[in-house]
Amino acid sequence: MSDIRRTVDARGQACPQPVILTRKALAEGGFDLLEVIVDDASSQENVVRFAQYAKCEIAGVEEDGTVSRILIRPGAAAPRAPEARVFAAPEPVPAPAAVGPDTTVFISSAGIGTGDEQLAALLMRAFLYTLTEAEAAPARIILMNGGVRLAVEGSEALVNLRRLTDRGVEILACGTCLEFYQLKDALAVGRVSNMYEIAGLLLQGRTLSI
Amino acid sequence: MDLIATFPSSQAALRAEQALKGTMAVELIPVPRQIRGDCGFCLLVQAGADGAIELRRCGAQELWRVTTTQADPSSRKVKSYERYS
Numbered sequence: 001m002s003d004i005r006r007t008v009d010a011r012g013q014a015c016p017q018p019v020i021l022t023r024k025a026l027a028e029g030g031f032d033l034l035e036v037i038v039d040d041a042s043s044q045e046n047v048v049r050f051a052q053y054a055k056c057e058i059a060g061v062e063e064d065g066t067v068s069r070i071l072i073r074p075g076a077a078a079p080r081a082p083e084a085r086v087f088a089a090p091e092p093v094p095a096p097a098a099v100g101p102d103t104t105v106f107i108s109s110a111g112i113g114t115g116d117e118q119l120a121a122l123l124m125r126a127f128l129y130t131l132t133e134a135e136a137a138p139a140r141i142i143l144m145n146g147g148v149r150l151a152v153e154g155s156e157a158l159v160n161l162r163r164l165t166d167r168g169v170e171i172l173a174c175g176t177c178l179e180f181y182q183l184k185d186a187l188a189v190g191r192v193s194n195m196y197e198i199a200g201l202l203l204q205g206r207t208l209s210i
Numbered sequence: 211m212d213l214i215a216t217f218p219s220s221q222a223a224l225r226a227e228q229a230l231k232g233t234m235a236v237e238l239i240p241v242p243r244q245i246r247g248d249c250g251f252c253l254l255v256q257a258g259a260d261g262a263i264e265l266r267r268c269g270a271q272e273l274w275r276v277t278t279t280q281a282d283p284s285s286r287k288v289k290s291y292e293r294y295s
Contacts, residue, residue, distance in 0.1 A: 027284030122224065126240045126251065135286065159237070 003032035010047075011039040011067065018043040019050045026054055026074055033059060034072040044068045049102070053139075053168045102205030103138040105131070107147035112210060124150065127210065128160035132167065138208070140170040142198055143190070148177045152186040161189045174198065212278070213262060213294060215253045215270035216241060223251040226268040234261050244291050245274055262294065 008025050010018035018038050025034055038044050047070050048058055055075035062069040111120025112127060128150075131137060141164065143151055150157040151173050161171055171190025178184045178192060201207075217223040223238060230236045235256040245252070254276070255261060262273055273294040280287045 024284045027282070118224075119220075122220070122238065122251065125238060129237070129239045 004030070005033045005035060006031040007035045007037065009037045010043065011037055013038075013043070019046050022047050022050055022072070023054070026051075026056065026072070029074065032073065034074065036070045036072065037067060038070070039067050044070060047072075103136075104201050104205060104207045105138045105141045106144070106202060106207055106209045107141060107150065108144045108209070109146040110149040111146075121156075124210075125157055125160070128157050128164070131169075132160050132163040137164060137167045137169050139205070140172060140201065141190075142172045142174075142193070142201065143177075144174040144198070145177050148173045148181065148183060148187075151189050152178075152183045153188045154186075155188070158188055165189060172198065172201075211257070212276035213255050213257055213265065214242065214245065214274040214276055214291060215255065215265045216245065216250075216272045216274070217252065217269055218271055220251045222269050223253055226265070226270065227253055229268050230255070230264065233264070242289070242291065244289075245272075 006025060008018075008021045010021050013021070018036065022034070022036050025031075025036075036047050038047060044061065048061065051058055051070070051072045057073040057075070059071040059073045061071070107124075109120070110124060111117060112123035113120055141161070149155060151161055151171060155161075165171055172193035173187055173190050175184070175192040175194055178187060184192070215223075215226070217226060227236055227238045230253070237254045238251050239254050241250045241252045253265070253270075255265065257265070265273060274291040275294040277290045277292070278287050279290070
C-alpha cells in the first residue's frame with residue numbers, strides 16, 4: 001500500500017510563506033506524506049525546523065541544485081488519513097507556533113527591570129501573556145537565576161508558560177539555579193538545563209534578554 | 211463569556227484581581243491595543259452577568275465582551291471587543 005502524498009510547491013515564495021503553507025497543509029491533514037518544494041536554503045531550514053517543532057518526522061530531504069524537496073511525515077497529533085478525521089476530537093489541535101527567526105528569550109529574574117518589585121512581577125506576567133498572543137512565538141525561553149521562580153509550583157506565570165509550551169515553545173530552566181534555591185522538585189513546566197546547553201543556545205540565532 | 215474589565219489605574223486592577231481571585235477565573239493582562247492605546251493592566255475574566263456586577267463592585271471602569279474567531283484550525287485566532295453594559 002502506498003502513502004497518500006500531498007505536495008506544497010513553495011518555490012519563489014518569500015519567508016515566512018513556505019512555513020505558513022507547510023503549517024496549513026499539516027493542519028488540514030489527509031495525507032501520510034507531505035512534500036514541500038522550496039528553492040532557497042533558509043526556507044529549507046525553516047520548514048525543516050518548523051516540522052520538527054510540530055513533532056513531525058523528516059522522512060528525507062532531496063536536493064537538486066537550488067531546489068529541495070522536504071518529505072514530512074505528520075506527527076501523531078496531526079490528522080492523517082481522511083477517515084481518521086471523522087473520529088477526531090471536536091477541539092482542534094492547537095496550531096504550532098509560527099516560527100520566525102530562531103529566537104531565544106533569556107529571562108534572568110522573576111520580574112522585569114529594577115524598581116518596585118510588585119510592578120516588576122506584574123510586567124513579567126504581562127510580558128509572558130503577550131508572548132502567548134504573539135504571532136511568532138520564540139523558539140525557546142531560558143530561565144536563569146531568579147527567572148527559574150517563574151516555572152515552579154505556585155508561580156502566577158505558570159499558566160502562561162504552559163500556554164507557550166502548548167504553542168511549541170521550549171522552556172529551559174537552569175539546574176544550578178533551581179538547586180541553589182532548593183526548587184529542583186518544584187519545577188512545574190519545562191526541563192532542567194545546564195550552562196553548556198544554555199551558552200550554546202544563547203550564541204546561536206537571536207537572543208532577547210529580559 | 212469572556213470579559214475584559216478596565217480600571218482607573220494598574221493598582222486598582224491589581225487590587226480587584228486579589229479580591230476576585232478564587233471566586234472566578236481571573237487573569238491580569240495588558241490592556242488590548244483595540245481597547246486603549248496606552249500601557250496598563252486590565253482583568254480578563256470568565257464570568258456571567260453576576261460576574262459583571264461583581265467586577266463593577268470591585269471598581270471596574272469599563273467592561274468589554276471578548277469574541278474570539280478563527281477561520282480554520284490553522285489560522286490565527288482573532289479577538290474582537292465590544293462594550294458590555
